[in-house]
Amino acid sequence: MSIFSMKDIDPNVRKPKYSADFSKNEEKTIISYDSANKPYSLYSDDKWKFISARDLNFQGLTGYFKETTKKLIYGVLFTEKKLYSSNFIQKNIIESAINFQKLIIKTGGSSFTFIDDDSNFRKLVIEAKKKKLKLKTWKNYLVFISKLHEKSFICRDIGNAEKLAIELAGHNLSVQQSMAIPERIAAKYFDYALKVITRYHPYRYAISRAYQNLFIEYKKSSSIWKTQANSKKYAVRNVEHNIPFSDFVLDLSGSWLSWLRGACYFVIAGFTGCRDGEIKSFNLASYEEKQYADVTIPIVYGEDSKPNHAGISRRISWVTIPAVKLAIELLWYSFEFARNEWREKGKNITHLDDRKKFLQKVDKIFLTLPHIATTHPSAGRQALSNSLENFAKSVDCRLTKEDIEEFNRLNPTRKGQLKVGDILIPHPHGFRRTFAVFLVRNRLGSLMELKYQFKHMNVAMTAWYSNQAEIAGYFDMMTDRDLINIIEEENHEFMTDTLYYIYNEAETLSGIEGKRILDARLSSPTTIYLSRDEISRQVKEGQMSIIEHPGGHCTNPSCNRICNMQTCRFKVVTKEKAINLVPERERLVKKFLTLKKWQVKQPNIMSKIYYDIKSIEQCFKDHDIPFTPFIDTIDVTML
Structure with missing residues (x-):
């Protein structure tokens, strides 16, 4: 839910009075209320928490930078009629503030007013160019500077933000399209991923038990052996399991589980066309099958918030293949030992709303391991990128001259990025466009040869994307x-x-x-x-x-x-x-x-x-x- 909405939109977010001297009582200024109608976040907190939206985290800011950014956001929060999502505020204001804080400190300043001076501003521009950020990134960051001037926190008027963004981006002006994977490479990846999922799906419970016992044994051995290496060897040796595959590995670092997660991500992302954030919203109940005109249509449901300006999450649907069900189940049950551990950690969270938000993250398919130093149960973008890299490298499918030509044809803005012999490492965003390219260019036929269950895929896909409005209405679904x-x-x-x-x-x-x-x-x-x-x-x-x-x-x-x-x-x-x-x-x-x-x-x-x-x-x-x-x-x- 939007954190900037009025009471009739979100009754848990109240509108404090905004005045020029509110900072005198900033310690007592209430930012949000919890479900019990008690103060949830104060202005002085480093994190502003909300029940139905992403928290705002100011921990990356210090001194005057933090003070100014808080005042700016507080003013935008409660004085502007326009609705903003918490994602927009975190990315376009707070992350921008952190970026400019680093630049200003590096050029000798201690507050945002440093750039009011022409000489200082020129220094900042020179330093900013060295970062070699993309045009789109600078356009987003400069929204923050424009807001600072609009609210009179600085005197510097950057004028045409587009022109300044172009100057700061330098040679990084082109907007790169999301990557589409060449057909031969995609077929190899999907083929191997499907084989992995098919093999390990029957052993999903055994995987969780084996890893649960591994960490139990390691905890025991750590009190016996002096060195960590001996403790690990002892733990692995003492775990019994019935998983018959030579590529199954018990390791305390979680590398093998990360590889398995990569295989599952390939199938889920590759055959839904979902965004990375939407895939992360999936849980065990996300997969369903619907009957429409004598055709069985496999569907996954997730949360989609991008198109909504207020940031309101909506349940939305995508057509897929039956193998996605296996991938979801394999992920869910293989990580059940980690989920149980996270649930135990959740019991120590005293605030009811904090605990509820925490457990909502636990009940998703992509988890981190609580035994490794981390406080967040959700696997983030970096963790998933590492999983995709691990899996892609294990396939060891090297690019040929023909692959490079197709890659350059499909991705003209990325021409020259790859060479013969490279391993293409997909980005989480690349599957969405690959899905669209394969669907349009009728290349699903070659992928359908990978598994028998794909043979109905063209029928389901064609029925869905030719009549998606009619079918969605029939099932009362959002597409x-x-x-x-x-x-x-x-x-x-x-x-x-x-x-x-x-x-x-x-x-x-x-x-x-x-x-x-x-x-x-x-x-x-x-x-x-x-x-x-x-x-x-x-x-x-x-x-x-x-x-x-x-x-x-x-x-x-x-x-x-x-x-x-x-x-x-x-x-x-x-x-x-x-x-x-x-x-x-x-x-x-x-x-x-x-x-x-x-x-x-x-x-x-x-x-x-x-x-x-x-x-x-x-x-x-x-x-x-x-x-x-x-x-x-x-x-x-x-x-």
Whole structure:
């Protein structure tokens, strides 16, 4: 809930009187109330706590910097009518204040008024440039400086914040798109992750018991052995378990559990398209299956707060695959020993509301180990990034030249970041766009070969994302509109790229529409028959469209993907697609000969197979693909 809302929005947040001399009684100024209607946070506290929102932490600030920032936030809190989320305040004001505090101290100042002096401000700008932060980061940070001036805490007016942000960012001006993982690499990662989950899911309870006993034994051995190394060896040796896999490791550092968490994250993030924060909201009950029009649709539910300006968390849904259920269960029960320990720690928290918030974090799937020095049960971004890195390195899938080319094609703002032989380490944010790219570019088919349970995935995905508004209404669910927008953007880019290649670059084309386009290109006086901008415009206006089939492309905007591609007048086949038809032709030939051998008298079926074989062979001729012609014929005995 927004911490800046009025009573009718959140009755636990009251509006103190704001006046110029409120600081005289700042020790007694109440910031928030708890569920028992008692003061929860005072102005003087280093942490302002709220029941329904993220706490505001001032511990990174000192002296005048802390005093000024508190006054600024207090004023924004209770004098502005605009609603802000606590996430916005923590990231755009407090973290910005910490950043400028470091810069000012480094350049010889002790308060924010230091930058009122022109000479001091120039020093700060020079120092700020050395940080090499991105344009977006500086734009967010400068919101804080503008607020300081607006509320008369400083005299420095930075004027055009966008212009200053560009100057501070220097060469880091480009806004990088979230990473999309190349298909071969993603397939390797998902394949291995699924195998790990399938193998270890039956042993999820045993994993928790083994680790629980490990820490118990280590505690015992620590009182016996003088060295930590001997204590660890003794503890590991004395733990018995029935987990039969050679890659299962008992280690007190939690590295193996971190690796397992990485495998689960790959599957959950890779096949939902959720943001990192939304995945962290998942618990054991997040997975459900719904029936819609004779299709079983696996769904996960989580909390989504990003689109809401007031920061109100809302329950939202994403379509997924059955393997996500296994990943959630494996994570939940493998870390049950840690969850129980965190629950015991929670009993020592005296304030009821503090304890409730603490236990809400404990009842999520991504946990840290309480036995390692930490006070927070939730696995943060760094912990999850380490898990992804551990898992990716264990797969040891090195980038090839083709992978690099695809990576650069999918991620033009990241071109040159990777080289042949590197291991691609995915970022938590990268799965969302990878999901959208794979869905749009019809590459889910190659991933579906990894596991049988994926075979229904295209049906469920298509049903969901083609009719998501209708289905969501049917189940009274909220959908991820941002993800739908990302998918739509990727769909536009995919259509534009594919059509540009067909109209300008493909050396050979077959299919009725393909031959028409090739003839038009050959008669054109220019090398570029249709510009990318023109194609993009026509795609946006609905004048051009393209849909990918296993055996080619269809330019019919209303294509239902189940037409006969061999006779379709909208058909375009590139050489890449034609090569993919080689195994299809072999399958048809084998089917034809088998039916002939068994003297099956089905003239319509036999004619159809024969015609399809000959159509594919014509396609091979158009693209100069070598093949041995099928010389069998349909004789009268088969009719």
